Amino acid sequence: MTTLLYTHPVFSRHEVPPGHVEHGGRYDAVEKMLQGEDFAHLEKRVPPLATADQIERVHPESYRLVIEDNAPAEGLAQFDADTFMGPSSLEATLRAAGGAVAATDAVFAGEATNAFVAARPPGHHAEPERAMGFCFFNAAAVAAMHARADHGARRVAVLDFDVHHGNGTEAAFWHDEDAFYASSHEWPQYPGTGRETDRGAFDNIANATLATGAGGTEFRRAWGDTLLPALSDFDPDFIVISAGFDAHAADPLGGLQLTEADFAWATSEIAGVARDKAQGRMISVLEGGYDLRALAASAAAHVKSLMTA
Numbered sequence: 001m002t003t004l005l006y007t008h009p010v011f012s013r014h015e016v017p018p019g020h021v022e023h024g025g026r027y028d029a030v031e032k033m034l035q036g037e038d039f040a041h042l043e044k045r046v047p048p049l050a051t052a053d054q055i056e057r058v059h060p061e062s063y064r065l066v067i068e069d070n071a072p073a074e075g076l077a078q079f080d081a082d083t084f085m086g087p088s089s090l091e092a093t094l095r096a097a098g099g100a101v102a103a104t105d106a107v108f109a110g111e112a113t114n115a116f117v118a119a120r121p122p123g124h125h126a127e128p129e130r131a132m133g134f135c136f137f138n139a140a141a142v143a144a145m146h147a148r149a150d151h152g153a154r155r156v157a158v159l160d161f162d163v164h165h166g167n168g169t170e171a172a173f174w175h176d177e178d179a180f181y182a183s184s185h186e187w188p189q190y191p192g193t194g195r196e197t198d199r200g201a202f203d204n205i206a207n208a209t210l211a212t213g214a215g216g217t218e219f220r221r222a223w224g225d226t227l228l229p230a231l232s233d234f235d236p237d238f239i240v241i242s243a244g245f246d247a248h249a250a251d252p253l254g255g256l257q258l259t260e261a262d263f264a265w266a267t268s269e270i271a272g273v274a275r276d277k278a279q280g281r282m283i284s285v286l287e288g289g290y291d292l293r294a295l296a297a298s299a300a301a302h303v304k305s306l307m308t309a
Contacts, residue, residue, distance in 0.1 A: 002041075002042060002043070002112055002113060002307065003042055003112060003113060003114050003115060003116060003303065003306045003307045003309075004042070004043055004044075004045055004103060004106055004111070004112040004114075004115040004116070005034055005039070005042050005043070005044045005045070005115070005116055005118065005303075006044070006045050006046075006047045006099035006100075006102065006103055006115060006116070006117040006118065006119070007031055007034065007044055007046075007047075007118050008046060008047050008092075008095050008099070008119075010088055010091050010092045010095055011024075011027040011031075011092055011095070011096070011118070011119050011120045012024040012027045012028050012031070012120075013088035013092065014086065014088055014089045014092035014093070014120055014121055015076060015084070015085070015086025015087065015088060015089060016076075016084050016086070016134075017076060017084060020082070020084070021252065021253060021290045022082075022120065022121065022122070022134045022290070024120075025292055026120055026289065026290070026292065026295060027118065027119075027120050029292040029293075029295055029296040030118045030286065030295060030296055030299045031118060032296065033296040033297075033299055033300050034118060034299075034303070036300070038300070038304065039300075039303065042303075042307070043112075045102065045106075047095045047096070047098050047099025047100075047102055047117065047119065048095070048098040048099070048101075048102055049091070049094040049095055049098045050094050050095075050097035050098035050101055050137070050142060051098075052064060054097065054098070054101050054142055054146055055094075055097060055137055055142060057142060057145035057146065057149060058128060058137075058138050058141045058142050058145055058172050059126070059128050059129070059137060059138070060128065060129060062129075063128065063129045063130075064137075067085075067090070067093075067131065067136050067137070068090060070085070071085050071087075071089060071090035072085060072086060072087060073087055074087060079131040079132070079136075080131065080132050080133075082133070082134060083131050083132055083133065083134055083135065083136075085136070089121070089136075092119070092120065092121060093121055093123075093136040093137050094137070095119065096117065096119035096120070096121065096123060096137070096139045096285070097123070097137045097138075097139040097142045097143075099117040099119055099139070099285075100117050100119075100139040100140065100142060100143035100146075100240070100283065100285050101142060101143055101146045103115035103116075103117055103143065103283040104143045104146050104147050104151070104238070104240075104283055105146075105150070105151075107238075107281050107282070107283055108147065108151040108153075108238075108281065113280055113282075113306075113309060114271070114274075114280070114281075114282045114283055114284070114306050114309055115283045115284070115306075116243075116283070116284045116285075116286075116299075116302070116303050116306055117139065117283065117284065117285040117286065118286050118299070119139065119285065119286055120286065121134050121135060121136060122134055122135050122162075122244070122286065122287040122288055123135045123136070123137055123138040123139040123140060123141075123142075123168070123242075123285065123287070124138060124140060124160060124162060124164075124166030124167075124168055124169050124242045124244070124287050125164070125166065125167055125168045125191060126138040126168040127167065127168040127171045127172070128168075128171060128172050130168075132167075132168075132191070133164070133167075133168075133190065133191060135168060138168045138169060138172060139285045140158045140160075140166075140169060140240045140241075140242045140285050140287075141158065141168070141169050141172045141173070143240050143283060143285070144156035144157070144158055144179060144238065144240050145179075147237070147238040147281075148178070151238075153237035153238040153281075154178060154237050155178045155179075155180070155234060155235060155236050155237050155238075156178065156179055156180070156236060156237065156238045156239075156240070157179070157180040157181070157182070157231055157234060157236040157238070157239050157240070158173070158179075158180070158181050158182075158239075158240045158241075158242055159182050159183075159227070159231065159239060159240070159241050159242065159270050160181070160182065160183040160184075160185075160241075160242035160244070160287070161183075161184050161219075161223075161241075161242075161243070161244065161247060161263065161266050162183075162185065162242055162243075162244020162245075162246060162247065162287045162288045163185060163186050163189065163244065163246040163247040163251065163253065163254035163255075163256055163288065164185055164186070164189055164190050164191065164244070164246065164253075164254075164288060165183050165185040165189070165191065165193050165194030165207065166181070166183055166194075166242055166287075167191050167193040167194070169181050169183075169242065170183070170193065170194065170198070170200075170205055173200065173204060173205065174200050174201055174204075174205065175200075175201045175202075176202075176204065177201075177202040177204060179204060180204045180205075180206075180230075180231065180234040180236060181200070181204070181205050181206070182205075182206040182207075182208075182227040182230060182231055183206075183207050183208070183227075183242075184208045184209075184210060184219060184222045184223060184227060184247075185207070185208075185209065185210065185247075186209075186210050186211075186212060186214075186247070186254055186255055186256050187209035187210065187211065188212075189212075189254070189255070194207045194209065195207060195209070196208065196209055204234070206226065206227050206230040206231075208222035208223070208226050208227055210222060210247075210256055212255035212256070213255060213256070213257060214256055214257065215249075215256070215257035215258065215262075216257070216258055216259060216261070216262040216265075219247070219256070219258055219262050219266070220262065220265060220266075223266055223269060224269070228269055228270070228273060231270075231273050231277075232273050232276070232277060235277055236273075236274075236277055236278050237277075237278050237281070238278055238281045238282070239270060239273070239274045239278055239281065239282040239283075240282070240283055240284070240285065241267065241270060241282065241283070241284040241285070242285060242287045243263075243267075243284045243285065243286055243287060243299075243302055244286075244287030244288035244289060245263060245288065245289030245294065245295050245298035245299060245302075246288035246289050246290055247262075248260075248263075248289070248291065248294040248295075248298055249294075250291040250293065250294040251288075251289065251290055251291045251294060252290055252291060253288070253290050260294075260297050260298045260300070260301035261301065263298045263301050263302050263305075264301040264302065264304065264305045265305075267284075267301075267302050267305035267306060267309075268305045268308070268309070270282070271305065271306070271309035274309070275309070280309065282306075282309070284302065284306060286299070
């Protein structure tokens, strides 16, 4: 078995205003990287559109309909200060979630060890009833809930190393005893959530804050001493990685100093827990990362770690 890749040209076409950092060039950079010789033998699959039932395991019908009904046929629709939809955006966000669902199905069917969904827009800021931070539907959370609903996974986990806290995933999991969320993130930083004292209704949330300027030493300590032990104690049946690469030292939106090696290390360590606790079952979905060279190089390091998991 190996690593599956989920890609689609609509991810490049999701429209944002000129000058917006979450633009189609992000996907293009990652897709070009995935065409390289190191990944030539990996199978690429087309992500399907997520169904209403799959989305509604995280987002209520009323919210789903707001997103769908406000998706424009032309021009841009604005949901908050930096969250926009264009004519291709609804398809893109539905395929991002659908790709995460399909990757989950493939892993549980034994068709692959793991999978990487190279999608945009990102999803981890999307709360159950609120679009924000470039995000509309929370693909990582949708995949985790799908594993429970369709594959009998009892306890599911999302691990997030984006520079920004995934407030949407935390909100979706807060009152769910069998859903675990762990995040390392810069503090203070957008969106202002993710304090280390925020632990969830069932001690099922683990946050590790990193001061501006922190690098690989602090990042690896946070995961090695706090987040990975908490994940192991949770005893998950399935793991989703929210793979944001904006904690890279070159990223314009973050203030951390990570390198590609740090993301590769975190991926390998999470995969180790997946082998020990979840029969290796794990997928990854792309979140942030806004310096194109750093994004592509970091995603390459991440996928290479998945390939050796």
